[in-house]
Amino acid sequence: MDSMSRWQADLEETTxxxxxxTTRGYYMLVGxxxxxxxxxxxxxxxxxxxxxxxxGMRDRISWGLYITLFVFFIGISHAGTLISAIxxxxxxxxxxxxxxxxxxxxxxxxxxxxLFVVVDLGRPDRLxxxxxxxxxxxxxxxxxxxxxxxxxxxxxxxxxxxxxxLAFFRDRLRGQVAGWKHYIYRVLAINxxxxxxxxRQLHTSITIMMIVIIPxxxxxxxxxxxxxAMTLREAWNSAIFGFFFVAGAxxxxxxxxxxxxxxxxxxxxxxxLVTLRHxxxxxxLMAAMAAVMLYANxxxxxxxxxxxxxxxxxxxxxxxxxxxxxxxxFYLIGGxxxxxxxxxxxxxxxxxxxxxxxxxxxxxxxxxxYFIVVTGLRAPLLSYEPxxxxxSWVEWSITAGGFAFFALLVTLFVKVFPIMAVYEMVExxxxxxxxxxxxxxEHEADRLAxxxxx
Amino acid sequence: xxxxVRTLAVTLFFAAAVTAMAGIASAEDLIIEVAxxxxxxxxxxxxxxATVRDADTGEPIEGAEVVYYGDASFAGVIGxxxxxxxxxxxxxxxxxxxxFSVSRLHTIRVELxxxxxxxxxxxxxxxxLGSQLITSEAGVSxxxxxxxxxxxxxxSAWTIMITAAVGMVVIARGKAxxxxxxxxxxxxxxxxxxxxxxxxxxLMGFIAIGLLALLxxxxxxxxxxxxxxxxxxxxxxxxxxxxxxxxxxAEESLSGDAIADGRVLFMSAGCASCHGVxxxxxxxxxxxxxxxxxxxxxxxxxxxPGGMPAYSESDLSNGQxxxxxxxxxxxxxxxxxxxxxxxxxxxxxxxATEETSDTSQPPDESAAAVGFDQVxxxxxANCTGCHGGAGGWTATDYDSAVTTGASGSAVVPGDVNASVxxxxxxxxxxxxxxxxPGQALAxxxxxxxxxxxxxxxNK
Numbered sequence: 001m002d003s004m005s006r007w008q009a010d011l012e013e014t015t016x017x018x019x020x021x022t023t024r025g026y027y028m029l030v031g032x033x034x035x036x037x038x039x040x041x042x043x044x045x046x047x048x049x050x051x052x053x054x055x056g057m058r059d060r061i062s063w064g065l066y067i068t069l070f071v072f073f074i075g076i077s078h079a080g081t082l083i084s085a086i087x088x089x090x091x092x093x094x095x096x097x098x099x100x101x102x103x104x105x106x107x108x109x110x111x112x113x114x115l116f117v118v119v120d121l122g123r124p125d126r127l128x129x130x131x132x133x134x135x136x137x138x139x140x141x142x143x144x145x146x147x148x149x150x151x152x153x154x155x156x157x158x159x160x161x162x163x164x165x166l167a168f169f170r171d172r173l174r175g176q177v178a179g180w181k182h183y184i185y186r187v188l189a190i191n192x193x194x195x196x197x198x199x200r201q202l203h204t205s206i207t208i209m210m211i212v213i214i215p216x217x218x219x220x221x222x223x224x225x226x227x228x229a230m231t232l233r234e235a236w237n238s239a240i241f242g243f244f245f246v247a248g249a250x251x252x253x254x255x256x257x258x259x260x261x262x263x264x265x266x267x268x269x270x271x272x273l274v275t276l277r278h279x280x281x282x283x284x285l286m287a288a289m290a291a292v293m294l295y296a297n298x299x300x301x302x303x304x305x306x307x308x309x310x311x312x313x314x315x316x317x318x319x320x321x322x323x324x325x326x327x328x329x330f331y332l333i334g335g336x337x338x339x340x341x342x343x344x345x346x347x348x349x350x351x352x353x354x355x356x357x358x359x360x361x362x363x364x365x366x367x368x369x370y371f372i373v374v375t376g377l378r379a380p381l382l383s384y385e386p387x388x389x390x391x392s393w394v395e396w397s398i399t400a401g402g403f404a405f406f407a408l409l410v411t412l413f414v415k416v417f418p419i420m421a422v423y424e425m426v427e428x429x430x431x432x433x434x435x436x437x438x439x440x441x442e443h444e445a446d447r448l449a450x451x452x453x454x
Numbered sequence: 455x456x457x458x459v460r461t462l463a464v465t466l467f468f469a470a471a472v473t474a475m476a477g478i479a480s481a482e483d484l485i486i487e488v489a490x491x492x493x494x495x496x497x498x499x500x501x502x503x504a505t506v507r508d509a510d511t512g513e514p515i516e517g518a519e520v521v522y523y524g525d526a527s528f529a530g531v532i533g534x535x536x537x538x539x540x541x542x543x544x545x546x547x548x549x550x551x552x553x554f555s556v557s558r559l560h561t562i563r564v565e566l567x568x569x570x571x572x573x574x575x576x577x578x579x580x581x582x583l584g585s586q587l588i589t590s591e592a593g594v595s596x597x598x599x600x601x602x603x604x605x606x607x608x609x610s611a612w613t614i615m616i617t618a619a620v621g622m623v624v625i626a627r628g629k630a631x632x633x634x635x636x637x638x639x640x641x642x643x644x645x646x647x648x649x650x651x652x653x654x655x656x657l658m659g660f661i662a663i664g665l666l667a668l669l670x671x672x673x674x675x676x677x678x679x680x681x682x683x684x685x686x687x688x689x690x691x692x693x694x695x696x697x698x699x700x701x702x703x704a705e706e707s708l709s710g711d712a713i714a715d716g717r718v719l720f721m722s723a724g725c726a727s728c729h730g731v732x733x734x735x736x737x738x739x740x741x742x743x744x745x746x747x748x749x750x751x752x753x754x755x756x757x758x759p760g761g762m763p764a765y766s767e768s769d770l771s772n773g774q775x776x777x778x779x780x781x782x783x784x785x786x787x788x789x790x791x792x793x794x795x796x797x798x799x800x801x802x803x804x805x806a807t808e809e810t811s812d813t814s815q816p817p818d819e820s821a822a823a824v825g826f827d828q829v830x831x832x833x834x835a836n837c838t839g840c841h842g843g844a845g846g847w848t849a850t851d852y853d854s855a856v857t858t859g860a861s862g863s864a865v866v867p868g869d870v871n872a873s874v875x876x877x878x879x880x881x882x883x884x885x886x887x888x889x890x891p892g893q894a895l896a897x898x899x900x901x902x903x904x905x906x907x908x909x910x911x912n913k
Contacts, residue, residue: 053737136604136669145608145665152658153615159654160618163625190651191628198625205621212614 008426011273012172015420018268019169020176022415033408040401043394044119052122054394060387061377065395066120068370069402072252073113074147074224075245075365079253080106081154082217083285085210093432094281096425097273100418101264102257103158108409109256110151112402117143119398139227146216146223153216157209159188163202164423167192181416221246228376234311235376238304244296248365251289255361258282260410262355264419273420276351283354286361287343290336297332314379318386324375327367335364483509484518484572488564493580499551500579504564506542514546519567522550524560534563554581605669612662619658622651716781719774728762733785743786744881744888747779752885789893824906826852826913832899836890847875852913867911870904879903 047054057064080102087095118124134141170185192198222242229241238244258279265274304312319328339357342348348357378386391399487505494500506518522537540548554560560581565574626649720726720733728739735741739762745753754775757764770778833841833849841849847864848854856865859874866872876882878889879900888894895903906912 131668134668148665149611152661156619187648187650190622190626193628197629201621201624205618208614208618216611
């Protein structure tokens with residue numbers, strides 16, 4: 001099959017390209033990111049030596065930007081695993097070009113998110129106490145457990161389908177890349193030679209992981225939401241918090257995936273592999289999740305508003321009309337309603353239009369995480385004046401560092417590892433082709449039979 | 455209290471009664487025997503039985519009042535608290551069943567209330583971690599459904615994950631089958647000594663075991679934490695079952711020892727919440743430990759800018775302020791002791807000026823040699839941050855240093871005793887706090903400043 005092999009050669013070249021050549025721009029990007037991280041490290045040094053007093057957090061509002069980022073990044077991490085696992089389980093064949101990127105995002109976002117819990121501690125060394133004195137009545141320990149499990153699962157889930165691709169890199173890049181890089185491929189490809197036994201085993205392992213990772217991913221964000229919902233705070237007294245957080249996580253995960261895809265597609269010229277179709281499918285998924293989020297918001301606020309228990313009024317007032325109203329309405333209108341609306345209008349269903357919608361969604365979800373954290377703590381527990389919170393330069397710097405860290409890891413990953421799931425894509429195409437052949441053969445047989453009858 | 459007439463009378467009466475009963479036996483001959491279990495469990499009553507007998511006859515004594523003391527620490531002070539009292543019954547046995555809420559070795563001392571001369575007995579009981587201290591009464595209990603589910607779920611998830619990971623190990627073995635004619639030979643795969651599959655799987659097993667261990671060995675309460683040096687929870691680790699009336703009523707448990715009482719008052723009046731449990735100073739307010747008694751008085755009665763409230767005499771009596779001052783003096787020693795180069799300043803208040811400055815005065819021959827260029831670095835390192843010309847004494851240059859001051863010049867050349875500056879660095883001032891606030895200067899710096907003033911405060 002000539003077109004098949006040409007297509008495959010094309011795919012292989014595109015995937016190998018980033019690992020082979022490195023442009024000046026790439027080094028500049030890495031340098032820039034490192035500079036931001038260095039600045040954040042300095043800010044963190046200030047924070048560790050001076051104490052948390054250099055942040056905007058105080059006794060009453062003791063969670064701020066850091067916890068917002070923690071929730072946000074853990075949310076984004078659902079991009080990968082959950083999306084790619086759900087698509088894999090449901091056997092959506094269009095998924096193959098996007099799964100690898102989604103899984104990258106997951107692993108990287110999880111690491112970044114977990115980092116922010118540590119950053120939020122005034123005494124990071126006390127993290128050790130969680131291990132030696134941890135009590136499992138504490139939601140923090142549930143979180144440590146859930147996140148560790150999810151991080152491990154998503155690393156395995158990222159790695160397994162990558163083994164054949166790493167072997168492919170090992171074989172094709174011999175002598176073409178730096179020795180250490182080739183060594184990495186050799187070690188990580190764990191003797192993959194594509195034997196029947198290896199293929200079968202790989203298939204089994206991937207199947208196990210794609211199933212087990214779905215409940216794990218759901219549990220992670222549920223547990224993250226419990227950190228809030230298990231606290232005696234009016235704004236967080238919600239039974240649907242777990243569901244709400246998971247929905248939001250998938251939602252922002254898809255948006256981030258769309259943005260990353262657009263960037264990588266442009267930089268590494270993946271237009272032929274990642275097509276408008278992929279963006280549109282993801283955009284529909286995103287719009288559907290936006291509708292789910294909208295509904296979750298209605299459910300959340302209407303139930304509380306209907307009863308209007310004492311304390312709810314304060315929470316509603318600050319959210320709907322006072323200090324946090326701009327954030328809230330931006331989130332509701334800009335992040336949920338407008339992106340849905342955009343998907344109904346054809347001119348917006350282009351890559352650019354979809355990316356704009358995704359950026360809106362990510363911004364809105366960040367803002368949502370922010371006001372959930374801060375409004376919850378702001379509502380006074382006794383009759384004192386509500387406190388206020390504004391992040392300090394230290395927090396902003398470390399936040400910038402967090403995003404830079406995220407971007408840096410993605411950048412490095414992409415440089416070393418195959419961004420396209422070559423093996424799966426080829427396999428999938430072969431299967432389709434084979435099915436086509438069978439179909440055609442059946443068709444042919446039918447025709448012959450009919451001819452004989454006549 | 456023990457020496458009150460009443461006690462004496464009762465003692466004598468008792469002694470007389472016992473003597474009468476036992477013939478030759480006297481009150482001093484009572485003995486106590488204590489029986490307690492080998493160990494106790496957190497939150498559960500521990501039965502401590504004290505038997506009171508006549509030393510000579512071994513006869514049990516009925517109606518003797520026995521007091522039980524437990525060892526405790528509060529904000530760094532180690533002492534005893536009364537656990538309770540019991541009266542001996544017909545067979546001479548008095549029992550008390552205290553519950554303990556901290557898991558450690560508890561030492562209980564038993565004493566006869568009205569016979570302090572009878573030798574007290576102590577017994578040590580290790581308290582093991584046990585059940586949850588506070589268990590909710592509410593809730594539904596479903597048979598078979600318990601917290602074991604959590605480790606079980608985690609175990610299952612990890613087992614499944616590890617099963618998938620073992621697949622990697624199988625892949626890495628790379629065995630070829632007859633049908634794999636077109637598979638590349640194993641050598642071409644360039645195998646490495648470093649078997650990632652095995653390492654990763656092993657690591658996963660390790661993490662899984664770690665997580666399970668964290669869950670399974672996790673204590674049910676926090677009583678396992680060693681409170682030593684952990685000030686923030688000083689209040690929290692006052693053991694709940696002790697006779698403790700709450701911080702607001704701390705006066706009731708004053709002991710008469712000025713320093714210990716001062717510490718309690720420092721807590722109960724709320725000073726500690728701004729100034730730190732050990733009067734060490736916090737971000738909210740500096741250490742008050744270097745204040746003289748007069749300064750303490752004026753500060754507490756009138757309050758301080760920055761949030762310190764004014765305390766009237768009904769809030770804190772003068773006697774109570776005395777106690778607080780005693781505690782502050784002790785704190786001052788402690789704080790000065792922490793810095794090795796710093797001498798602990800004399801703790802007496804204002805009138806002692808002469809004595810103190812005399813002892814700290816340097817020898818005369820060096821005095822003349824000290825010029826302003828030698829003291830300026832000290833001022834710059836310790837004082838100009840606050841005394842940079844914003845009012846009061848200004849330390850930035852010679853002219854200001856010898857002429858300025860809140861009430862007249864702070865320096866009287868040649869007269870250490872009259873110089874406010876000298877008083878302030880020595881802590882002998884009649885008003886205001888010691889300088890620099892929170893931490894005395896190093897002794898050699900103090901000597902230099904004194905020598906400079908003594909030598910005529912030369913340029």
